[in-house]
Amino acid sequence: MTETELVQALCDSAEVPEGEVLAVERPGLPTLLVCNVDGTYHVVDDLCSHGASSLAEGRLIGCEIECALHKGRFDVTNGRATRRPSKKPISSHACVVRDGHVFLVNSSEGETA
Amino acid sequence: MTDLQVRPSETEPIGPEEDGDTATRRWATAYPELGTEPISTDRFISEEFFERERKEVFAKSWVNVGSNHDFPSAAAFFVRDIKVLGVSLLVVRTDDGKVQAYHNVCSHRGNKLIWEQNGPCPKVFACRFHGWGYQATDGALASIPDEEQFYFSDKSTLDLVPVRTDTWNGFIFVNLDDDGTVDLHEHLGPLGEKLADFPFEKLTMEYRYDVPEKANWKVALDAQNEIYHVPMLAPVHRFLSGGAFHTNDDGYTRVHTFDRLGLHSVYTSESDDDFQDTDSGVANAATHPAFGVLQLPLETPFAFHVVFPNMVLAFFNNSMFTYNIWPEAVDQTTWEIRLHYPKPTNLAERVLVEQAKSRFRDLLCEDQAGHEALQVGLTSQARDIFVLGEQEVQIRAFHHNLDNYMDGVRR
Numbered sequence: 001m002t003e004t005e006l007v008q009a010l011c012d013s014a015e016v017p018e019g020e021v022l023a024v025e026r027p028g029l030p031t032l033l034v035c036n037v038d039g040t041y042h043v044v045d046d047l048c049s050h051g052a053s054s055l056a057e058g059r060l061i062g063c064e065i066e067c068a069l070h071k072g073r074f075d076v077t078n079g080r081a082t083r084r085p086s087k088k089p090i091s092s093h094a095c096v097v098r099d100g101h102v103f104l105v106n107s108s109e110g111e112t113a
Numbered sequence: 114m115t116d117l118q119v120r121p122s123e124t125e126p127i128g129p130e131e132d133g134d135t136a137t138r139r140w141a142t143a144y145p146e147l148g149t150e151p152i153s154t155d156r157f158i159s160e161e162f163f164e165r166e167r168k169e170v171f172a173k174s175w176v177n178v179g180s181n182h183d184f185p186s187a188a189a190f191f192v193r194d195i196k197v198l199g200v201s202l203l204v205v206r207t208d209d210g211k212v213q214a215y216h217n218v219c220s221h222r223g224n225k226l227i228w229e230q231n232g233p234c235p236k237v238f239a240c241r242f243h244g245w246g247y248q249a250t251d252g253a254l255a256s257i258p259d260e261e262q263f264y265f266s267d268k269s270t271l272d273l274v275p276v277r278t279d280t281w282n283g284f285i286f287v288n289l290d291d292d293g294t295v296d297l298h299e300h301l302g303p304l305g306e307k308l309a310d311f312p313f314e315k316l317t318m319e320y321r322y323d324v325p326e327k328a329n330w331k332v333a334l335d336a337q338n339e340i341y342h343v344p345m346l347a348p349v350h351r352f353l354s355g356g357a358f359h360t361n362d363d364g365y366t367r368v369h370t371f372d373r374l375g376l377h378s379v380y381t382s383e384s385d386d387d388f389q390d391t392d393s394g395v396a397n398a399a400t401h402p403a404f405g406v407l408q409l410p411l412e413t414p415f416a417f418h419v420v421f422p423n424m425v426l427a428f429f430n431n432s433m434f435t436y437n438i439w440p441e442a443v444d445q446t447t448w449e450i451r452l453h454y455p456k457p458t459n460l461a462e463r464v465l466v467e468q469a470k471s472r473f474r475d476l477l478c479e480d481q482a483g484h485e486a487l488q489v490g491l492t493s494q495a496r497d498i499f500v501l502g503e504q505e506v507q508i509r510a511f512h513h514n515l516d517n518y519m520d521g522v523r524r
Binding site for chain 2: 050070071072083084085086087088
């Protein structure tokens, strides 16, 4: 396993049930979106790369978050744009779950939470 | 209601400045005569404007009424009822290949002469009311049952009334204006020359949809006349291949080329040869047939010509589609859609045609819903003007030409 350094606690894992997302604001960080895909947590930027709107208002469909504004989609496991009109990816961030909290970590590998 | 003669006031364009590869004033700079001002709502909802279009445009212009493919056999006829012109036309192709349209009206009592939609050409067209007969070769009155009962001073005045007819590359055009307008060759001008040789005669497999719409005819045309909406409209449009409709890094399409061709115009889409499609996109693109040696005149995978006033002739991934957008009333339109494919040479090609047709039909269904929604907004008169962007330059060009034509500037 890759060494990981817990950078920032984002939320309680219980706050994000399966199939749900949560926008989290922490000092010094962009607004982040914590996503629960079938029990696995993923963190991406909350800002759609297309219309500059919050993705937290959209639906999580499988591993894709759909922007509420123009219905573009992103794969939350890697940030890739998967449906028009979105074209540019959004940033994805490694995370782990420790003691019931979702943490941002500095490892590019991340862990399965 | 706004005075129709007064166009919206000129406004200083407010928009992104020219910026290298993503120049946004490209067309406004290249075609300053088109202006940058908003467009009036009136022209889509005013009965008065519609009546002017009917009298000054449709009744005084070459209008496409079909093609050689509409004849069921070599010597044949088809009937074309055109509400905006208030006419029924009998279009006849005789043994010698000559095509001539006549008013489909019996000289006896004014009955609609031929009621069938099409058929093989008879020697004589006979009215079903009293049996008056007209020669197919020239429309001359040939027989009158019980003729002695009539009082004719000059029987030769009772031939079928011909309508100005001409053809271009297999397409049939008529013009109700007997002599006040230019001939078809001049009307089509540079567009006619540009596409004179494309092999339309090889695209013999045709599908036609006549779509009734509760919208002004220009709503349908305008909505089709740009690709700004392509990456946005869901769920079908946004799956159109980036190979034909490339989007830039911000997710927007760009008009690749735009040319004014007399009264007509054409835009092409920006495409991307290196486009890496998604799996679903690849599957979609695979439904567009590639027919061996047949090459359509494609500068890019998508070229959209507006043939003034109401025809569209477009090429898309080595297939072709045409529209004839028929005004029925100010808020009623029939959107005639024809998809043209080469005759398949094997089962695989036949399946591809069926897939492509179905896919395209679904795409246009999505458009149709948008057209009617647009009319709702226009009819509300919530706003008396609307704005057009750079990527909608061909819409601007069309309305510019329409205004000019109604003012008597007809080329």
